[in-house]
Amino acid sequence: MTDYATIIVETRGRxxxxxxxxxEALNALNTQVCAEIVDAATRFDADEGIGAIVLTGSERxxxxxxxxxxMEAKSGLDMLMGDHFGGWTTFAAxxxxxxxxxxxxxxGGGCELAMMCDLxxxxxxxxxxxxxxxxxxxxxxxxxxxxxxxxxxxKAADLILTGRTMDAAEAERAGLVSxxxxxxxxxxxxxxxxxxxxxxxxxSLYAAKAALDAAMETPLAEGLRFERHVFASLFDTADxxxxxxxxxxxxxxxxxxx
Ligand code: CO8
Numbered sequence: 351m352t353d354y355a356t357i358i359v360e361t362r363g364r365x366x367x368x369x370x371x372x373x374e375a376l377n378a379l380n381t382q383v384c385a386e387i388v389d390a391a392t393r394f395d396a397d398e399g400i401g402a403i404v405l406t407g408s409e410r411x412x413x414x415x416x417x418x419x420x421m422e423a424k425s426g427l428d429m430l431m432g433d434h435f436g437g438w439t440t441f442a443a444x445x446x447x448x449x450x451x452x453x454x455x456x457x458g459g460g461c462e463l464a465m466m467c468d469l470x471x472x473x474x475x476x477x478x479x480x481x482x483x484x485x486x487x488x489x490x491x492x493x494x495x496x497x498x499x500x501x502x503x504x505k506a507a508d509l510i511l512t513g514r515t516m517d518a519a520e521a522e523r524a525g526l527v528s529x530x531x532x533x534x535x536x537x538x539x540x541x542x543x544x545x546x547x548x549x550x551x552x553x554s555l556y557a558a559k560a561a562l563d564a565a566m567e568t569p570l571a572e573g574l575r576f577e578r579h580v581f582a583s584l585f586d587t588a589d590x591x592x593x594x595x596x597x598x599x600x601x602x603x604x605x606x607x608x
Contacts, residue, residue, distance in 0.1 A: 352393075356383045359390045362541070364401040364548035366394035366446075369408075376414035377407045379459045381434065383417075387463075388437040395444040398607055401548030401555060403444070404540055405467060406451035407460075409533065412476070415458030418485065429490075438491055442466040445556040447547050451540040452476045453533055457515065462491035465500060468559060470526065471540050472518040473533035478526060479515035499566055500526045551589035552607040557581075 352359075358369040368390050370377040377383075387405070394400045407413055416434075424432070441463075450456075450464040453473035461478050464470050472478075480493045488494065489510060497506040501524040509516065518530045531539045547555065557580040564576045584590050588608045596603035 354386045354390065356380075357386045357390060361394075361400070363545060364399060365541070365544040366390070366397070366400045366403045368394075368403065368405045370406070370413055371408075373408060373410075375417065375419075376411035376455060377460070378415055378417040378419075379413050379463065380417035380420045381432075383413075384434070384437045388441045391441050391444050391448065395446045398552060400446060401550065401552055402544040403446050403448045404451055404544050405448055405463070406453075406537070406540070408454065409473075409475070410454040411460070412450065412452040412454060412456040413460030413463055414455045415460050415481070416491065435491065438463070438466060442492075445559060447555055447559055449540055449544055449547075451536055452478075452527070453536055455515075458482050458489070458493070459491045462489060462493045462496065465492060465496040465526075468562065469528040469543065471536070471543060472521060472527040472530050473536040474518050474530055475533045476518040476521065476527070476530075477515045478509075478518075478521045479513065480510045481513040481515065483511060484513040496566075497526075500524075549605075551587065551593065551603075551605040553587050553589060554584055557584055 356370065356372050358371050360367045368387060370383060372378060372383060391403055394403050448467040449469045449471060450467035451471055452464055453475050454477065456464050456476060456478050458481055461480055480489045480497065482488050494510060497509065505524050518527065521527045522530045561577045561580055564573050568576065589605045592605060593603045
């Protein structure tokens with residue numbers, strides 16, 4: 351699948367860009383958007399020419415949630431059997447670092463999608479929230495789990511139980527976003543961060559992301575053991591020799607991703 355209808359996909363240098371493009375629904379995540387984002391991210395992930403992926407939306411909305419109109423008539427069995435969640439597991443598991451560039455609404459599934467990314471860089475116009483409680487449901491794409499890990503129990507409970515939104519400044523204070531930038535500069539700033547990440551050695555990026563992911567899921571002792579092993583494994587790469595030689599020789603490293 352490369353003929354996408356709901357996303358725009360482009361490569362800029364070593365960075366793969368995915369722009370959600372459903373303006374008529376504030377980028378609501380229907381089944382097709384999900385399938386297309388997962389497909390594009392998986393293709394970028396398989397490409398050694400790509401060292402970072404950016405996922406973004408429009409100035410008005412990163413994504414205003416899962417598509418309520420698509421979900422409205424479904425039964426519990428439909429939701430279970432439709433495997434609406436399986437694709438996102440694949441997305442969250444891509445090895446390449448993913449940056450969410452968020453302007454406007456990142457609500458419900460939109461907030462949850464941002465939290466599947468490794469960095470969240472927000473425009474000062476960004477609004478985050480889990481408003482599913484207003485619809486008689488609750489977060490279903492990871493919000494009740496990832497939000498707690500990002501902002502702690504009490505802020506997460508406030509957002510999930512009241513359904514209120516928080517602005518970019520509050521989200522940054524709470525630890526949900528990596529950086530806040532002026533809206534007009536969002537894509538330029540994200541592009542610079544993505545270029546910086548993509549200039550690193552790919553094996554070390556994969557290893558570092560895997561270790562960060564492990565920290566979210568494992569007890570400390572297990573995570574530390576995992577870190578020690580992946581750290582050691584990088585000493586079998588040419589890029590480790592190159593990176594350390596370049597430091598000694600006072601020159602920039604030339605990584606070969608080997
Ligand atoms: N789903 C479908 N359509 C939407 C959605 C959405 N989540 N959000 C906005 N739209 C549509 C509107 O219906 C409207 O379409 P139309 O013009 O045809 O009526 C268009 O986008 C523009 O929206 P508004 O006119 O409402 O724009 P406003 O600027 O007045 O308001 C808001 C913007 C505040 C963002 C408002 O649109 C809103 O509250 N949206 C819904 C936010 C929300 O509740 N999100 C959570 C959805 S549930 C969810 O995400 C569950 C995730 C887990 C499920 C996983 C299983 C797949």
